[in-house]
Structures are given as C-alpha cells and as structure tokens.
Amino acid sequence: MTYKWIGKKVNRIDAPGKVSGEAKYMTDISFPDMYWGKIVRAEVAHARIIEIDVSAVEAYPGVRCVVTAKDVPGVNGYGMAIYDQPVFAQEKIRFYGEPIAGIVAETKAIAEEAAKQIRVTYEELPVVHDMLQAMKDDAVPVHEEGNVLFHRHFVNGDVAASFEEADLIVEEEYQTSTQTPSYLELEGGVGIYENGQLTMYCASQHPDMDRKQLCDILALPKEKIRVVGYPVGGAFGGKVDLTVQAQIGVMAYKARGKVKVINSREESFSSCWKRHAMHIRMKTAVRKDGTLLANQVTFIADTGAYAGLGEPVVNLSLEHACGAYRVPNVILDAYAIYTNNSISSAMRGFGVPQANFAMESQMELIARKLDMDPLDLRLLNGIKTGDKAILGHTLRLAMGTIDTLEKITEVPLWADKEQFKCTDNKWKRRGVGIATSIQGAGLGRGLKDDAQADIRLLEDGRFNLCVGTPDLGQGNLTAFVQIAAEQLGCDVACLNVLCADTQCTPDSGATVASRTVYGVGNAIVSAVDTFKGRAIELAAEVCQTDSDRIHIGPAGLIVGDKSYSYCEIADMATKQGISLDSRGTFSFPEADIEIEGAIGLPHLLYSAVSHVALVEVDVLTGEVDVLEVACIPDTGRVINLQGLEAQVEGGTVMGMGYATMENTILKDGKVITDNFNTYLIPTALDCPKIDTYPVEVLEKSGPFEAKGIGECVGNSITSAVINGIYDAVGARITSLPADMERVLEAMEKDSEGGESCE
C-alpha cells in the first residue's frame, strides 16, 4: 500500500504561526476593559485558618473585588477523581502556595500591591513531609479521613513457591524524585463572566473536563460555559487537572467582567502538578538461566496535599511493575499517600517511569549477578503478543518489545560499544547502558475512553477538521491532518483544524495517555468515511444516478465521466438543504479481564521503546555527561517521521533530566527550587546526540496501523543512563537523580573503579 500523506514529510501546521510570534496563547489574550487578578497564596504548608481579613483590601483604591472560599457560588472543590481540593482554602491549608484568596483590580500592579494587605491568621500544624511516616496510624492527618488516599493489593500466581524455586533473588529499594513538568508557558489566562455566561481562555489538556468542573464550581449549566484551551505552551500532563481556571472563574464571576491572571514562575513551581516521588521496594526471583519467576513490589507514592490523579497514577505503576517482561508470579502493592509536599498528579509516563527505573535496575543487577549479557536477559524475558501480562490479561495487540530489543544489536552505540567507551581522559570513565519500557495507551478498562471528531465541508470546498484534543506541542494536529487527508484523498492544505474549544469542537477526550493519534485518529477515519458516504449519497440523488458510479477524487466527486469539486458539492448540499457535517466516534478496545478495585486497569494497547545511552562519568567530581543516545521506538506505522523524532528527542531529554539533575527540593513543605536557577532542566549544552531507529510493528486496529508514543519515549532513557553509570564505574544508583554527590557516594560504596581502555 502506498500512501500519499502517511509517513511523508509534512511540516507542522502550527509552525508558521509560532515562528512568527503571531500564535496567540491563552496568556497572550487581552481585552481593553479587562481586570487583572492575583491569587493570594498560603505561606505555610499546614495550618488551620483562623481568620482571613480582607477588609483593608476591599477598600484599596483600584480594587474591584476580593474573593475567598465564601464567594464560590457552587462547590468549593475540584479534582479529576474526587473534589478534595478547595478553589480557595477553607478551614485548612494543606500546601505552601495553596490559593487562599483572589484579588481583582484595575491593573496588575494594584492587584499585586493589594495582595500584600490581606491578613491571614493561622494556627500552624506540624508539616507532614515524609510519606513513610505519613502512612503510620498515629501520623498527623493532612485530611480527616487519614493519609492513605489509596491502597491496592494484587496477587497473581504463587510467589512463595517461586522464591523457593529461584536460583537468585535480587532485592533492592529505590527512591525517585519529584519531577516538575516545567512547561515554559506559565499557568494563566482570561476568564470572562458577562450576561450569565462564562468564557474561559486557559491552556488545557481537556476543555470538556475543565468545563465539567467549572460547572460544579460556578453552579452553572454546561451551556453557559465555554472553554477555549489551545494553543498550549507545553503541559506534559501538568495541565490535565485544573491549574488556575477555578480561581479565575470565581474571580470573573464576582467581578462580573474580564479577569486575567498569570502565575509567576515561583507560584507555578510551588503550586503546579508534579511527578510523584516514590519509594519502591522490589524483590525479584530468577532462575539461573535468567528466566524471571516472580516479583514482589511495593510502591509508595507521595501524592502531596490533594488527590489529583494519585490513584490512577499508582495503579499504572502497578500494571507496569515488571516493565516489559513476562513474570508469571507477582505480589504487588501500591499506595498513594497524602502529605504537605505540594501536589502531584499526572506527568508524562504517569507512574510508569518510576516503576521502569526500579525494574530496569533490577534487570541490570540480575544480568551482572548471573554474568549474562544484559540484552540477552531482556530478550529472554521480553513480553510478546499472545503472552499473559502480569495482571493476567492476554496481550492481544501488537507488542514491539522484542523488535525494539533486537534492533539494539544493529545500533552502533551497542554493536561497537567498546570503541565508544574509550577515552583518553584518565579522570573519565565511559559506559553504555540499555533499558526498555512499555506504556499502556488510553484510559484503560472501565473508564469509557471515547473519542469524537468532526469533519465539515466549507463553502469554498475546504474542510474544517474539528477535534477537542489540544496539541500540547507534540504535533498531534499535524498527524490528524495527515490521517484525514489520506482517508479523504485530498491535499493536506485543504484542511483547517479547529481544536479545543467547547463551542465548536466535539469532546475527543483528553490529550493524555498516548491516546490521541490512535483514538482520535480512528475517530477521524470514521468521520471521513461517514462524510464520503453522505457526499456520494447526495451526488447520487442530485445526478439521478447509482451511487456505485460515484467515486471520491482528490478534490471532489467523480460521477461517471463528470467531476464535481468540493465547492460544487457544498453548493449542492446547501441547495438540497442537507448538511454533510460528519461525526466519527471511536471507543478504545478493552482488556479481557478487569482488576477489581483498580479502575483503569489493565490496558490492552501498549507502545514499546528501548534506549541505549553512552555515559561519561567524571571520577573526581561524580559529574555525569550523557554523550550519545539511540532510541528505538515502536509506534506502529510512522505517520510523520520528523514528528516521531521530535517526540523521541524531547522525551529522551526529559527522561535524561530525571536521571541526572531534576529534583524538586522541599523544606518544611515549601518548594525551594522555585525557578530555573535552582530547578535545573537540561539546556542545549547538556543534551546528547540522539538517533532514532523506529521499528514499525503494525497495529491493525490503529489508524493506518499506527499507535501513540508520547510518553513511552521518556521512560527507559532514565534507566539506560543509570545502567550506563553502572557500566562506567560500577556504582549502582538507587535514588534519583544521579547528581554528583550521589554518584560519588555510590562509587565509594560499590565502585569497581571501572576499566580504562589501555
């Protein structure tokens, strides 16, 4: 099958507007008669509120109004799973940076000045900052119901017997850091409340879900709220939950006007949704030939002050507890724990990067102890289509793990690794590490994961392609256009995209969970097919002919030996008084079993990625430099190679940052790494050369046999780097990130000194 657009180089449709500076982000929108809002935030992490005195501020010149919890017209609570997070704190403060009040004023400067006049009287409570302590029965409660938000226990097979049978048992504890998504665009936007209607302009990963929560907060019906959420200046999971929409909504509601709010970076880093820090214990049983027999795993995740998506995140850790491997016997426990450590929820990978780091570390230890090649060990245990996954479900769809692993043998970084590891610098040692990962796509069993897409023919013969899922930067809109153009047989230039505006786009679900190319892509194919059917029916009627004499051409319909442009078809439709607007829908297929008490588990569709990393360690300072990376993604059919490479490169660098430098440091619940001078993310000088080697394990149920990849590309790189450090200097890093101090410490503990090349 040859394609005209699938797999072809198509430039990103949003790039011209972004390089010229013309693209208007939600934080760029302004109106002449607009107020500025400022969120007043808690300066303690745990306290009982005695009084919030706003009197001085209400009288402040230029202040339009002040809002607190009592001004919330509907429910003073929101959250993706449970509404446990107040819009404005009421009675209690649970994290440093939590919104307490909102000031609406004529200018930004007045709002900021007035914010300083608010007097809050607190009774401070002990700060719960250690998740392991927080789990104990006598711990200070962050929420009345106790600090264990969620616990799931799961058993499959006979673990005790496997531990008896095992030739080797590897047991280790791991600690992962709190990663901050660090999207460059600060949270913010404009809320307009006029004539009983709210319009919210704020970057979003799912406008329809934002609207649902805003309806409850403002006690307004859905018809009275419009949410516009695109373009988005990066999100990485951090804009799935509400960011500042709830506060802006209430401010606009009380001000009866337009209110703009933009967080500062310090406010952002204190109050944004982060990746859960986890404490992981893993005990793995292996036969001496390398066959994995059993795994006993406990995940304890710090979800911070509010639930966010804590429960589904740890559920995903549980599902991915054994990485990309067949392990017949497991005992798994996953906990999400409340603390006063800011807030954690969704972030790219959604609980999988933590699990992957632990499992891939175990694999490296096992290979070393059995004196096996680490790639052979992975190939031996790698999961395949038809296998039973650890939760007991059958993997019916394409699994690319083995394909990505086999490809490693052809990658120069691995094939010629001894050469790559040579260096003349006697204070440096180099190592090559590998790791592999899978990532479930879609929301999983029991969470209806539906996508809708519309195709609408315009008068001028062009089409509007309408999807609710915003492009957060990953390029899904360009992939959508390619899919629609291919299915329609037209030129990509004939399609406009409307996106993420509840007024004119359907609910396509969220841009999360590596689900949009597959789910929304399939909905687009279905929308186009419906459109084609309707257009043919219309032409048959108008031309008084049989529909099988009508074909779809590149720019319209061909009826016998006559052709009609789409412009003419649009005209025909108007004259006949019928609409050719077509909606396509798609529902994710679900796994064959459900896991009781774990909604969203298991998945059926998985992407697979392997990474190879060349790492250099400075033996004097412990500094780690990632020199080169090869990434082997399986994403089914590649729709846009440049877009795939872009995802690989960005995901790899984010996972590398997680491995070597990123660390949100909290002191008594306060984020002290609250700007880019202390929370370090990779710069252009830190980044390696990255080569992408796609393997295309075609997934028949996908649009043009494609599936998603946005998350999986960021998982295994972390372990590949950590395993590279092990190869270089023999030091095992069990806590992320591998900063200089940790590397030196680990080298002292278990260094074999590494070998130099001479």
Added chain:
Amino acid sequence: MAKIGFQLNGEEISLDCEVDEILLDVLREKLGLTGVKEGCGQGECGACTVIMDGVAVNSCLVLMNQVAGCEVTTIEGVKQNGKESAVQKAFVEEGAVQCGYCTPGMVLSAEALLDKNPNPDEKEIRTAIAGNLCRCTGYSKIVAGIQKAVQIRQKERNDDI
C-alpha cells in the same frame, strides 16, 4: 513618568513610562507585542529574548531607561516584507517547533548569532542558545534548524551577488 524614545522593529517610537518599568512588560502589555514571552521573569529561561543593539538580551531584566536610544527587535520584527527569515523558514522545515513557547526567543538568539557569526559550528550554536530553555524538543531539531538557516542565508547571499 518619562518619555523614552527608541527604535522598535525599525520604527522610531516614543513612550510615556516609568524609568524602572520592565521592557518585557512594556512590550507585552503596553505595545501588545505578545510574541515576546515570559517564562521565569528572572533571566533564566530566554523566552523573553529580544535583540537590543545587535545583542540578544532577556527583556525581563531590562529597565526602560536602559532602552532609551537603542534599537530593539522583537519576533514581530523578524519577518521582512511579510517574508519569513532564513531562521524562521529553517525552523519550520526542520521541525524545530513543538509547543512553540520558546520559539520566538530561540529564533532571536539564532538571528543575533548568525548576524555576528555567519558560519558557527555546533558548539557555538549550542552556546548561543544555552540561555534559551526548551522543554519540548531536546534541542536537536533547533540546532539542525540553525544549521539549515546558515545554508539558506549563504544561498541568499550568493543569489544576491
């Protein structure tokens, strides 16, 4: 309040503002030039980059009294007669743009580099954009974009001769 005159995207302008107002705020709020972005407000991210007298600077660290008499170019002033510059074209071609929030700053840092050093090596390119954070791309395609812009500029120069 003071009257501050400077050249903005090729045009002389004169503005009433406080001398300690920040250039970034003036550009975005007073002049509506929202292509200039704010990512940190502290000179750490480069999203607010503009070119001032030939040098790429963080406009969040520039006070208005420093701007008097200077030539300032923002992303809005990069297109010439509605046509994309070599850097802009190359960024589109090479896929150097994802969420696009760092892009205006990146483009301007690249323009400033190539104006001074028309043929930089990879290290020089990476150094020139080291102050521009990008969370999406991993920088590879941005570097490739700047390398491609070098070629486009060379070709344009040759065509001119």
